[in-house]
Amino acid sequence: MAYDKPIPRQGQHNKPFWEGAKQGKLMLPHCKECNKVHWYPRLICPFCHSDQLDWIEASGEGTLYTFAVQHRLAAGNWAKELPFVTAFIDLKEGDRMQTVLRGVDPSKPEEIKIGSKVKVEFEQANDDTFIPFWRVVES
Numbered sequence: 480m481a482y483d484k485p486i487p488r489q490g491q492h493n494k495p496f497w498e499g500a501k502q503g504k505l506m507l508p509h510c511k512e513c514n515k516v517h518w519y520p521r522l523i524c525p526f527c528h529s530d531q532l533d534w535i536e537a538s539g540e541g542t543l544y545t546f547a548v549q550h551r552l553a554a555g556n557w558a559k560e561l562p563f564v565t566a567f568i569d570l571k572e573g574d575r576m577q578t579v580l581r582g583v584d585p586s587k588p589e590e591i592k593i594g595s596k597v598k599v600e601f602e603q604a605n606d607d608t609f610i611p612f613w614r615v616v617e618s
């Protein structure tokens with residue numbers, strides 16, 4: 480089935496992320512001054528304001544920080560997937576990423592456990608875009 484939901488724009492500041500995603504790699508912006516990773520990609524480090532940034536290949540592992548079951552959307556093709564679970568993931572390397580969580584049952588939120596181990600996976604949206612989603616692998 481063709482991907483029919485909004486596709487993020489790509490630019491110079493996030494090119495390494497999208498190039499990595501095409502190869503199934505989670506690339507994260509990393510600051511050479513303070514040695515922290517951050518999400519989302521920016522031109523300067525949000526922690527120390529240095530512009531000395533590079534990219535690291537992350538493990539693709541994280542833990543579930545929090546989640547919410549989405550039941551209503553005003554418009555758009557995500558509405559076809561309702562209900563679904565949105566979540567924030569604590570990345571193993573640091574900082575936090577928002578996602579639509581895979582591998583959970585939105586009708587049983589009591590079974591979704593904060594702190595569960597999650598792994599990234601990529602869904603092809605078009606020839607140039609593979610979008611990361613996170614899946615619970617161990618609760």
Ligand SMILES: [Zn+2]
Pocket residue numbers: 510511512513514515524525526527528529
């Ligand atoms: Zn920094």
